[in-house]
Amino acid sequence: MIETHIQTILQTLDPQQKLVVVTKTVSIEDMQRAYQAGARIFGENRVQELLEKYPFFEDSEVAWHLIGNLQTNKVRYIIDKVTMIQSLNRENLAREIQKQAQKHQLVMDCLVEVNIGNEPNKHGLAIEDIHAFLAFLAHECPNIRVCGLMAMAPYLPAAETRPYFQQMFTLFQECQESATTTPAFTTLSMGMSHDWQVAINEGSTMIRIGSAIFTEESVK
Numbered sequence: 452m453i454e455t456h457i458q459t460i461l462q463t464l465d466p467q468q469k470l471v472v473v474t475k476t477v478s479i480e481d482m483q484r485a486y487q488a489g490a491r492i493f494g495e496n497r498v499q500e501l502l503e504k505y506p507f508f509e510d511s512e513v514a515w516h517l518i519g520n521l522q523t524n525k526v527r528y529i530i531d532k533v534t535m536i537q538s539l540n541r542e543n544l545a546r547e548i549q550k551q552a553q554k555h556q557l558v559m560d561c562l563v564e565v566n567i568g569n570e571p572n573k574h575g576l577a578i579e580d581i582h583a584f585l586a587f588l589a590h591e592c593p594n595i596r597v598c599g600l601m602a603m604a605p606y607l608p609a610a611e612t613r614p615y616f617q618q619m620f621t622l623f624q625e626c627q628e629s630a631t632t633t634p635a636f637t638t639l640s641m642g643m644s645h646d647w648q649v650a651i652n653e654g655s656t657m658i659r660i661g662s663a664i665f666t667e668e669s670v671k
């Protein structure tokens with residue numbers, strides 16, 4: 452049951468930890484059930500799908516996060532609809548977000564995406580490139596508020612994901628201490644359906660869960 456899955460997860464989180472309910476391929480009806488059960492952040496990885504679903508929740512308290520790789524030419528469609536872009540992973544995307552945010556006179560909350568497992572099929576910056584990228588954002592993108600980091604651990608049995616989450620937490624703390632970040636840098640988005648308990652144990656402040664909520668397997 453969608454409702455019990457969401458409530459089970461929410462009960463285990465501290466107030467400063469957030470649940471992003473990942474709604475890619477999920478029907479409006481199931482999203483409404485999730486909302487009724489207490490979901491307040493929806494994560495979508497495709498712009499087209501987000502735009503189709505957005506009108507159904509316009510009068511609700513839902514915040515939308517873009518969590519998938521974002522094409523530069525699509526930033527303008529979502530800039531005034533999402534409250535956070537979690538997949539900021541390259542310089543030209545940052546420049547486009549900066550441009551569109553400035554045009555709309557807003558400041559966009561973003562997370563910098565890290566490719567923590569150095570996987571060729573995944574997006575995100577390598578750990579060693581993070582500090583230079585943060586410096587670039589601080590100097591050249593006044594309309595981007597850098598709120599933290601996002602990462603996906605390699606797809607491994609949950610127990611084997613721990614070292615990746617530990618590395619992320621260390622990097623997160625280093626970034627917080629760096630002169631290139633501000634006090635807004637408080638979000639560490641990591642943990643998905645099969646590994647979120649491990650991620651929480653290792654310091655995640657935001658988990659992104661789809662299949663464990665919307666398919667009939669239970670939350671473990």
Ligand SMILES: *Cc1c(COP(=O)(O)O)cnc(C)c1O
Nearest residue numbers: 473496518643644659660661662
């Ligand atoms: C799909 C997706 C998730 C959720 O994955 P599940 O295994 O279904 O919980 C989280 N983060 C990103 C970036 C995704 O694309």
